[in-house]
Amino acid sequence: MTTANTTGTPALAQGARAEATVDLAALRDNLAALRARTSGAELMAVVKADAYGHGALRCAREAVAAGAGWLGTATPEEALALRAAGIGPEQARILCWLWTPGGPWARALRESVDISISGQWALDELLAAVRETGVPARVHLKADTGLGRNGCQPHDWPDLVENAVKAQAAGLLRVVGVWSHFAAADEPGHPSIQAQLDSFAQALAFAERTGVDPEVRHLANSPATLLLPQSHYDLVRPGLAMYGLSPVPDVGAPADFGLRPVMSLAARLALVKRVPGGHGISYGHHYTTSGPTTLGLVPLGYADGVPRHASNTGPVQIGSSWYRVAGRVAMDQFVVDLGGDLPDVGEEVLLFGSGERGEPTAEDWARACGTIAYEIITRIGGRVPRRYVGGSRG
Structure with a gap:
């Protein structure tokens, strides 16, 4: 005791x-504290997994009202639920990144959801839905820079980028984003951090040489938003930190970063x-x-x-x-x-x-x-x- x-x-x-109390004022304060660290980069409020258990719709609305121009979801169902609840593209872009074969591509296109593509199979299914609906896609190409999870491996990256650029030239899509995700940004000094920064820079350079002119380049998750300003590019994607918890508890508590749970x-x-x-x-x-x-x-x-x-x-x-x-x-x-x-x-x-x-x-x-x-x-x-x-x- x-x-x-x-x-x-x-x-x-x-x-x-029993009850979980969610302090939306703290959420707004956390977003302001995070934005103060981004040196002008836009902010994507990640509301996947029911906003980390806090309630996706309420937190998404609060984040948008606080100035977040982007929302991040894992599954297409999460993205579509936000659109169905009235968060339109004029309020926030929504990116969805975890697709499986047979997913609701057509619905996502009609609801102006940005779509992450990590492999050729996904690009093929997306283009079929574009032809079906007549709605061009907004695509973020995801590179696997070392996490070994979702994302396109370097040896497949040239083909994926070139095929996306061909589809862009045909008016079927626009590549609006190039992105990746860190494996160990929560471990300062981990050798994978610099390796991923270098790999992302190479993937981005190839995409731009091939004809991609992205609206946003994004790499930074919560720990990178707090600790790695060189990773901020055009957009940061805070998740845990938005909800007031430290993604790097061995480095600092929430209050050390101006955050409140x-x-x-x-x-x-x-x-x-x-x-x-x-x-x-x-x-x-x-x-x-x-x-x-x-x-x-x-x-x-x-x-x-x-x-x-x-x-x-x-x-x-x-x-x-x-x-x-x-x-x-x-x-x-x-x-x-x-x-x-x-x-x-x-x-x-x-x-x-x-x-x-x-x-x-x-x-x-x-x-x-x-x-x-x-x-x-x-x-x-x-x-x-x-x-x-x-x-x-x-």
Whole structure:
């Protein structure tokens, strides 16, 4: 148990079992802090994976209102949902980069979604959809500069670029972007960083010699936006940093970069009870009480996104004190050993937040679970309602 100071009002709404509170004012402040680092480069607000668990539509609208001219999504369904909700191309360009064969190419064209192309198969399917719809495509060619994931390998790059330029000459598309993604920008000094910078410069130079005149060249993710100004080019793509978490926790905490965590997660104690010493707790009895104690039941589990790896390690704050998960995290609930403390049933349990009230942060949970903060916030499931505060639209 760790004592902490608390300030401010409870994050949990009256009557709620559990809730994730999303501070849109913090989101706007984070975007402003990131833009101040970009030396004139435009900003793409990455809202994939339901805006890292924060709610894609609300965060996208807030980002656009704050001046972001681009939105980034992984799947075409994410991009199309934003368009269907009323975010038009006059408000923001939307880039989608994770395509599979048979994808909704035609719908994306009709909805003015920018499309990333990493291989010839994708270019072929896209051009078929262009011919079907009569709508020219806006294409971003993605180079694999060393991540080894999506993107076109250097030995295939000349053919892909030349074929795209031929389609451009035929009026079927316009190559509006050339881009790539870092493998280890969150590890300052990693040898892959300079290698990827050089590889991207070479891929870009070839594309431009071949007839590509892109609107935007983009390489920088969150850590590169914060640490690698030479990678900013025309556009940066912050994801985690936009939501107020540090992508480089070993370099600096969020406050060191002018960021504030946007999401907090809380629940209400569902039961408080006394048990004797030697009492096994939760499945498998991987925790046994060392003596008579009080247990608190928290009505959140791995179905809500609380990692099972948080068993016996995940931190929470109740009142002014920290406790740890006792025993296995179950599907819908977990237990904390309260020692001699006797909070009331219904009292707020803060799993993570900004830390301003002394509560654990998503980074604390990541370290406890042996993972990264990205996973902690993104996995919070749809069974947990989101409450939005501080929005520019009320």
